[in-house]
Amino acid sequence: MYRLTFVVTALLLTVAAVARAQVTSRPSALVAAPGSTTAGAGAVTPLPDYVIGPDDLLSVVFWRDKDMSSDVAVRPDGKITLPLLNDVQAAGLTPTQLRDRLTEEARRYVEDPNVTVVVRQINSRRVFVTGEVAKPGPYALGTSTTVLQMIATAGGLREYADAKHISVMRTENGRAVVYPFNYRDVERHKNLKQNLELKPGDTIVVP
Numbered sequence: 001m002y003r004l005t006f007v008v009t010a011l012l013l014t015v016a017a018v019a020r021a022q023v024t025s026r027p028s029a030l031v032a033a034p035g036s037t038t039a040g041a042g043a044v045t046p047l048p049d050y051v052i053g054p055d056d057l058l059s060v061v062f063w064r065d066k067d068m069s070s071d072v073a074v075r076p077d078g079k080i081t082l083p084l085l086n087d088v089q090a091a092g093l094t095p096t097q098l099r100d101r102l103t104e105e106a107r108r109y110v111e112d113p114n115v116t117v118v119v120r121q122i123n124s125r126r127v128f129v130t131g132e133v134a135k136p137g138p139y140a141l142g143t144s145t146t147v148l149q150m151i152a153t154a155g156g157l158r159e160y161a162d163a164k165h166i167s168v169m170r171t172e173n174g175r176a177v178v179y180p181f182n183y184r185d186v187e188r189h190k191n192l193k194q195n196l197e198l199k200p201g202d203t204i205v206v207p
């Protein structure tokens with residue numbers, strides 16, 4: 001009787017272990033919600049007006065079809081290359097629009113395809129910081145960022161920077177527009193309207 005009880009207990013423990021293994025081997029959050037546009041470790045959450053551009057990094061995941069799934073970079077011509085589908089236009093589309101296009105294209109090869117488009121890195125939306133900052137250069141604009149925040153990202157002002165006469169150069173309707181930015185005023189919480197939310201292509205000039 002004791003031996004029978006031991007055998008039954010061992011069988012129950014084995015079944016429980018197998019069940020746990022099956023649960024943990026299920027797909028991660030990256031593909032657990034087919035059709036979503038952001039998920040999984042390493043993903044970013046784009047701004048509502050975000051459209052895909054050259055140099056952006058994406059993960060395209062076909063639900064239960066690893067052979068068609070791939071991590072891709074958007075080429076300078078705006079296209080991505082995927083198994084079976086070959087070249088697909090991605091630049092100029094939102095992640096949702098690209099998902100819909102890939103779903104339509106995949107119907108030629110897969111019955112009822114379910115696609116997830118994950119934005120891994122946004123490189124197409126850039127601003128530039130030049131002049132008397134610690135780390136001048138181009139910076140990715142992945143989320144809502146103000147002038148003050150971008151200057152901080154660039155390492156802050158250098159010792160001899162003219163903090164009162166910083167400018168933001170922007171192209172609007174084909175015309176160059178310059179917005180003044182007084183770092184000292186904003187630092188003292190004055191005239192905060194000048195602390196603009198940056199747009200792709202903006203250049204911050206620190207004399």
